[in-house]
Amino acid sequence: MDRDAYLERLGATTDEPADLFEHFEQRSFGGRTYHVLTDARHGLERGTVIVEDAETVIRGYPSIPRLLVLEPGIRSFFDDGATVAVEEKLDGFNVRIANVGEPLAFTRSGYVCPYTTARARKLLSLEAFFDEHPEKTLCAELIGPETPYTTTDYEGVDTHDFRVFGVRDRESGDPLSVADRRAICETYDFNQPRLFGRAPPDAAVETVRDAIDELDAAGREGVVMKSEAGDAMVKYTTEAQHHDELAYAFSLPFDHGRDFIFSRLLREAFQAAEFDEDGDRLQERAHDLGESILFPMVDAIRDVDDGETIGHRHTVRGDADSIDALFDHLRNQSMTIELESDRREDGQRIVEFVKVAESSRDRITHYLEGGTR
Ligand code: ATP
Known part of the structure; x- marks a missing residue:
């Protein structure tokens, strides 16, 4: 080289x-x-x-900073005179799809994911897009209940699908503006995240507050605020998301780092303080927060005690070869995979599997057997 x-x-x-x-x-x-x-x-x-x-x-794909406080956070983050586009932040798996002689889907950490590559080739009109835009990369979220990485449900997505949230020059990383990207996605029928609105930074606070209320009620993740040019981005998430992520982490208490947990607690505290909650509302939040910590941990302890495998469960469907390649890919990343079922339906292979959480399993077993800390 x-x-x-x-x-x-x-x-x-x-x-x-x-x-x-x-x-x-x-x-x-x-x-x-x-x-x-x-x-x-x-x-x-x-x-x-x-x-x-x-x-x-x-x-x-660049790291997106996070606001803990909307007011004055949005105003300080964006330039005066900027237009802020408020888009839904979807809870899925980030991939960059680029044409390197063939279209490949790269994960955030730069692996080619064989499964996501196969699904993207099937579900997106990549040939038409790359014919016209060979030097671009599509930044997309793989979402839905049946993916090897996340399981969040989205209305209208029975198994999995892509949402394109960025189109960038692959070599410089420069993004298209929000308007151009949304127009290009429409041309090629790429689904994209919902746009809640555009507003100057002062007024965007209200747009974001309304969006967050609506998304929270629907149990969805949050928003990404973007400058119209697409080059400045900042994110903010819902209470529902904080609780879901805590429940996810505490369901395998020895497999997720303490930073993961503490950062979610901080998000909750700043949101509760800013959203002017009265005594009852705060009490309710505290109660839900406690449930998202304790219930999943108790479940995990009982599951291990009952001899069940603990870990994150996923279902994937697709052609047999890409599923085999997916398991090779996951095992190469030192994951222990246990298949729970493997069947065929309408010419597709459908596999349910667990990413075994060995640290949680072993530590919980140790304490259940009377071990000390
Ligand atoms: P980082 O903090 O480095 O961004 P992270 O993995 O912790 O990394 P997240 O909190 O998940 O990131 O937020 C950023 C991710 O949100 C993006 O990488 C992208 O995959 C995802 N995302 C979902 N919807 C959008 C959207 N509308 N615009 C931009 N990114 C989105």
């Missing part, structure tokens, strides 16, 4: 190729080799990819 040439094309903030390339890892997919930046550094996002045989660079 001509490191100097790639260093320049990547626009990294170092002149020393070794500084950067020692953090690239070599991986392969379908006999092709690609190189992945494993951590954000030198101005480049984690998951930035170089596909050498296609002489292609695909920048990682």
Whole structure:
């Protein structure tokens, strides 16, 4: 690989190729080799990819900062005079789909996911899009109850689907504006997240508050606020999401880091303080929060005591080969997978499986057997 040439094309903030390339890892997919930046550094996002045989660079999807307080957060984050587009934030799995001779779906950390690649080729009109826009990457969320990564239900999505929330230049990472991206998605019939509205920063607070109330009542995740040019983004989430994520983490108490849990508690506290809640409302929030912590932990302890496998359960459907490739991919990432059922329906293979949570299983077993901390 001509490191100097790639260093320049990547626009990294170092002149020393070794500084950067020692953090690239070599991986392969379908006999092709690609190189992945494993951590954000030198101005480049984690998951930035170089596909050498296609002489292609695909920048990682940027990290989206989070507001804990809407007022004055929105005003401080966006420039005066900006127009803020308020879009729904969907709870799924981020992929970048790029054409490197064939369309491939890269995960946030830069792996090619064989399953998501196969599904994207089936569900999105990629050929038509890449014919016209070969240098772009589609940034999409894989959502629905049947995916290998998330299980959140969305009305109208019986199994899984994609929502395109960004179209970027693959090499520079520069996004299309919100309006252009929404228009392009319509042209190619790509579904996209709901747009709640556009407003200047002052007025956007109310748009966001209304959106959050509505999304919270529906048990949905939250919003991403974007400058119209698409280059500044910030997120904010609902109480329902905080509680769901806490329940998810506490259902496997020794597999999720303490930072994960503490950050969700902080989001709750700032939201409760800002939303001017009276005594009863705060009491109700505290009660729900407690339930999302204690119930899943007690369930996990009882499940282990009953000899059940604990872990995250998923269902996937698709052609047999892409499902085999998915399990190879997950096992290569050191996951222990247990298949619970494997059947065929309408020419598709449908597999239910568990990503076994070994740390939680082993620690809970230790305490149940009388072990000490
Ligand atoms: P980070 O904090 O680095 O962004 P994270 O994985 O913790 O990482 P999330 O809290 O899930 O990120 O929020 C960012 C993700 O939200 C994006 O990477 C994208 O996958 C997802 N997302 C869902 N809907 C949208 C949307 N409308 N616009 C942008 N991103 C969206």
